[in-house]
Amino acid sequence: MSATPSGDTPGRPTTIRDVAALCGVTASTVSRALTTPGRVNYRTRARIEAAAAELNYVPNAQAKALSSGRTRAVAVLVADITNPFYFDIIRGTQLQLKAAGYTQLLVDTEESDEVEVNTLEQMRQTADGVILTASRLSDEALAAASTKMPLVTINRDVAGVPSVILDTPTATNQALDHLISLGHSRIAYLGGPETSSSNMRRWDALSAAAMERHVEVVRLGPFAPRTYSGAAAADALVHSGATAGIAFNDLMAIGMLARLRERGLRVPEDMSIVGCDDIFGADFCSPPLTTVTAPVEQAGRVAVTMLLSQLNRGRGALPRSQSVLPTYLTIRGSTGVAPARPSSSLGS
Amino acid sequence: MSATPSGDTPGRPTTIRDVAALCGVTASTVSRALTTPGRVNYRTRARIEAAAAELNYVPNAQAKALSSGRTRAVAVLVADITNPFYFDIIRGTQLQLKAAGYTQLLVDTEESDEVEVNTLEQMRQTADGVILTASRLSDEALAAASTKMPLVTINRDVAGVPSVILDTPTATNQALDHLISLGHSRIAYLGGPETSSSNMRRWDALSAAAMERHVEVVRLGPFAPRTYSGAAAADALVHSGATAGIAFNDLMAIGMLARLRERGLRVPEDMSIVGCDDIFGADFCSPPLTTVTAPVEQAGRVAVTMLLSQLNRGRGALPRSQSVLPTYLTIRGSTGVAPARPSSSLGS
DNA sequence: AACAGGCTGACAACCGATTGCCAATATTCT
DNA sequence: AGAATATTGGCAATCGGTTGTCAGCCTGTT
Numbered sequence: 001m002s003a004t005p006s007g008d009t010p011g012r013p014t015t016i017r018d019v020a021a022l023c024g025v026t027a028s029t030v031s032r033a034l035t036t037p038g039r040v041n042y043r044t045r046a047r048i049e050a051a052a053a054e055l056n057y058v059p060n061a062q063a064k065a066l067s068s069g070r071t072r073a074v075a076v077l078v079a080d081i082t083n084p085f086y087f088d089i090i091r092g093t094q095l096q097l098k099a100a101g102y103t104q105l106l107v108d109t110e111e112s113d114e115v116e117v118n119t120l121e122q123m124r125q126t127a128d129g130v131i132l133t134a135s136r137l138s139d140e141a142l143a144a145a146s147t148k149m150p151l152v153t154i155n156r157d158v159a160g161v162p163s164v165i166l167d168t169p170t171a172t173n174q175a176l177d178h179l180i181s182l183g184h185s186r187i188a189y190l191g192g193p194e195t196s197s198s199n200m201r202r203w204d205a206l207s208a209a210a211m212e213r214h215v216e217v218v219r220l221g222p223f224a225p226r227t228y229s230g231a232a233a234a235d236a237l238v239h240s241g242a243t244a245g246i247a248f249n250d251l252m253a254i255g256m257l258a259r260l261r262e263r264g265l266r267v268p269e270d271m272s273i274v275g276c277d278d279i280f281g282a283d284f285c286s287p288p289l290t291t292v293t294a295p296v297e298q299a300g301r302v303a304v305t306m307l308l309s310q311l312n313r314g315r316g317a318l319p320r321s322q323s324v325l326p327t328y329l330t331i332r333g334s335t336g337v338a339p340a341r342p343s344s345s346l347g348s
Numbered sequence: 349m350s351a352t353p354s355g356d357t358p359g360r361p362t363t364i365r366d367v368a369a370l371c372g373v374t375a376s377t378v379s380r381a382l383t384t385p386g387r388v389n390y391r392t393r394a395r396i397e398a399a400a401a402e403l404n405y406v407p408n409a410q411a412k413a414l415s416s417g418r419t420r421a422v423a424v425l426v427a428d429i430t431n432p433f434y435f436d437i438i439r440g441t442q443l444q445l446k447a448a449g450y451t452q453l454l455v456d457t458e459e460s461d462e463v464e465v466n467t468l469e470q471m472r473q474t475a476d477g478v479i480l481t482a483s484r485l486s487d488e489a490l491a492a493a494s495t496k497m498p499l500v501t502i503n504r505d506v507a508g509v510p511s512v513i514l515d516t517p518t519a520t521n522q523a524l525d526h527l528i529s530l531g532h533s534r535i536a537y538l539g540g541p542e543t544s545s546s547n548m549r550r551w552d553a554l555s556a557a558a559m560e561r562h563v564e565v566v567r568l569g570p571f572a573p574r575t576y577s578g579a580a581a582a583d584a585l586v587h588s589g590a591t592a593g594i595a596f597n598d599l600m601a602i603g604m605l606a607r608l609r610e611r612g613l614r615v616p617e618d619m620s621i622v623g624c625d626d627i628f629g630a631d632f633c634s635p636p637l638t639t640v641t642a643p644v645e646q647a648g649r650v651a652v653t654m655l656l657s658q659l660n661r662g663r664g665a666l667p668r669s670q671s672v673l674p675t676y677l678t679i680r681g682s683t684g685v686a687p688a689r690p691s692s693s694l695g696s
Numbered sequence: 697a698a699c700a701g702g703c704t705g706a707c708a709a710c711c712g713a714t715t716g717c718c719a720a721t722a723t724t725c726t
Numbered sequence: 727a728g729a730a731t732a733t734t735g736g737c738a739a740t741c742g743g744t745t746g747t748c749a750g751c752c753t754g755t756t
Binding site: 031063064065067 | 711712
């Protein structure tokens with residue numbers, strides 16, 4: 001009487017026809033029973049559902065995708081899966097996609113625009129939409145890609161392409177004020193990849209703010225946004241004569257911390273360091289990093305939400321939108337009062 | 349004359365029939381030209397390839413999967429995408445899968461066996477194989493699942509199921525010796541989830557080794573393998589009277605570091621801490637963590653290699669195998685000589 | 697010159713679903 | 727009761743490929 005766990009031969013998975021046969025109906029009826037509840041008689045549906053459950057029927061996603069045209073998968077393209085920054089994004093997208101019943105296709109483009117283009121073309125068929133983090137593509141290429149399939153960018157602002165922007169420039173300016181209030185007057189920005197649009201936005205904001213506030217901010221770099229390039233960045237920073245550095249991201253900043261210690265410089269006594277992103281580890285490195293805290297995971301979630309709403313919208317209404325996420329400065333131990341000027345020490 | 353970038357109407361992607369029409373052949377010929385090089389005349393094939401290139405033809409993965417039965421996708425199931433340990437695995441699998449032309453389906457099972465089972469069933473159709481990290485399933489369930497589809501586990505040893513094992517017990521025993529040599533005689537193991545098989549293996553090895561070496565190792569916990577539970581672990585450790593703790597993983601260890609500092613205890617002067625995994629951050633936390641370095645990324649790569657060889661093997665030969673990856677102890681700053689016994693201070 | 701056999705391309709079935717359309721039956725209204 | 731309408735299930739085409747089978751053609755052999 002009771003339903004046995006049953007039917008689970010190691011053979012091929014059960015298809016919709018197996019279920020249909022068991023119920024004495026056709027495949028189309030089963031399909032409708034399972035997807036268009038009202039379209040089928042209550043009793044038949046119950047029978048079909050029971051049979052499906054008993055046979056452990058799982059609809060074939062491929063077949064579904066082929067006939068319906070929707071894959072219920074979303075591709076997330078990251079430039080470098082090695083970077084903890086992306087982990088937070090991935091976590092966010094994964095969470096939100098899963099909640100919506102979507103599958104996440106994770107792709108590492110290895111910072112190559114060619115890989116990115118190919119993947120995009122590939123995904124046009126494989127995924128219902130794409131989330132692009134830190135795209136290396138030109139504005140035109142992005143806009144074009146966006147007309148071909150639903151797309152949301154993160155940290156990349158192109159007209160007509162929905163995007164989620166982490167507003168780091170505002171907070172880096174806060175960082176600047178923070179440093180100024182600590183007495184720093186010669187500050188450096190340790191730049192990231194020149195192709196990075198956040199890098200550009202941040203520097204623009206920073207140099208404008210520096211002018212307003214009558215302090216000097218020099219730009220160093222570009223440096224790779226990795227821990228290992230923190231050494232080069234730290235050396236450049238020391239050489240520049242600045243007493244404080246704002247790094248493109250936490251990875252660099254953490255690398256700088258290590259290098260400065262190696263060189264016998266104390267942070268923050270001799271040098272203040274500010275990072276960006278507030279990645280895992282920024283709070284427990286030594287000293288804990290003063291950094292720009294960005295809601296990275298949330299950015300991933302929001303991107304998914306935007307993408308899905310784009311997918312579900314029946315071709316109607318606003319195909320473009322932008323969501324700017326606020327960031328704030330988190331002050332920890334890597335920033336402190338400026339050291340007394342060693343060169344221009346006039347006394348008092 | 350020259351091929352225009354061309355054909356890229358925003359309309360639907362080009363199909364194999366479009367290519368066929370352009371060449372004046374049938375779809376089947378195009379299919380063979382593209383997949384079975386020798387099956388088609390050299391000249392025809394050239395024409396077809398040219399046409400495909402011009403039309404920017406990308407085979408539809410869904411259709412391909414449906415007819416061929418292979419999706420060229422591999423699912424990677426992780427228990428908790430929040431854990432940096434998995435990041436390294438994901439990085440490894442991603443790298444290797446990509447190199448082999450496979451797509452990675454990343455799924456977070458949220459430490460739930462139910463989600464795990466469902467996903468597995470789902471993936472049976474969607475992916476060609478599955479890599480299971482830290483499965484919560486019973487041995488029987490795993491063995492059963494393994495008969496239904498290609499499967500490789502990481503850190504889980506079940507008869508008949510191919511697996512990659514990080515041999516942490518050996519290195520935790522090294523850690524024990526390390527601590528003993530530093531004069532510690534009362535040592536605690538801060539356990540992870542009881543369902544974790546690495547946790548069990550590690551404890552078994554540790555308690556056996558402790559007996560051999562005539563030192564006392566107490567087991568505390570279980571604790572969640574997260575940073576936040578480091579606080580509870582640290583408190584338990586202090587209360588236990590031990591002078592050194594070996595934590596289930598680095599996350600816990602790092603959390604403990606923070607808590608001990610909060611309580612005014614110095615590491616390693618008052619308490620020695622050993623972690624496990626050597627995750628991102630273990631080298632720059634304060635103090636840098638003495639830990640068991642495991643080739644986690646490599647584990648991901650090896651798992652993929654094993655899975656793919658399983659897929660490509662024409663049903664023949666050894667369907668089972670196991671790969672044990674060696675780990676080693678990395679000594680950093682969180683371990684030091686045992687403090688003089690505060691209670692039994694008899695003088696000299 | 698006739699036949700065997702290798703090449704090559706077309707035809708058609710099929711993978712597992714979805715969906716438009718139609719027919720049979722059930723229900724409601726006059 | 728008879729007609730109009732609603733409900734329900736089946737048929738068959740379709741999504742975009744793959745693959746077994748077959749026929750036509752060319753070549754080589756005797």
